[in-house]
Amino acid sequence: MLSRKTKYGLKALIYIAKQDKSAPVLISEISDKEKISKKFLESILLDLKKNGILGSKMGKGGGYYLLKDSKEIKVASVIRVLEGPIAMLPCVSINFYERCEDCPSEETCALNKLMIQVRDNALVILENKTLFDLANT
Known part of the structure; x- marks a missing residue:
């Protein structure tokens, strides 16, 4: 069974993948839209950033963004980062x-x-499904 951390991490990544690629996504926006505690989400997104899946920009116009194209981010990789x-x-x-x-x-x-x-x-299944696939179903 997936932990809540992994489930929320995948939901956040799917949300980011669906957004306009030209602007980072605010953590508060993800939290509101996906009904995830902001504090818990901050921890999850930080793990994803430390492991090279997300990048972040501080200040006005800041937020989180994917470091790779969503077609290159395999679900198995995300699960391994967040779940083990x-x-x-x-x-x-x-x-x-x-x-x-x-x-x-x-x-x-x-x-x-x-x-x-x-x-x-x-x-x-997990190695052949990408974030792109999940964001476009």
């Missing part, structure tokens, strides 16, 4: 792998094999 691993178990994560302490053998673990299939099928 996409895999449901650490032993099947591609980017955040950790061995399960209670598992005697990943090679014979039926749960591991199932979760690899779940991860792979989820990745097919």
Whole structure:
């Protein structure tokens, strides 16, 4: 299940992607239109900025803007920034792998094999959907 942070981050990015590209979007505008707490949204947008998805401009005419074209921002990348691993178990994560302490053998673990299939099928969708796709549905 996606956390509220990730859900709100995606909603904010979709909102920004739908706006005029020539002007940054105010955090208060996103907060009002998407019904997200401004304080919580500030934290989310800062994480997205630190990870190279958003840029910001201070002062009059300031706000947040996408650093890349929305067609280049994959949903999987945003989820990894805000949520962490996409895999449901650490032993099947591609980017955040950790061995399960209670598992005697990943090679014979039926749960591991199932979760690899779940991860792979989820990745097919998440790696092939972009912010552009979400903003234009």
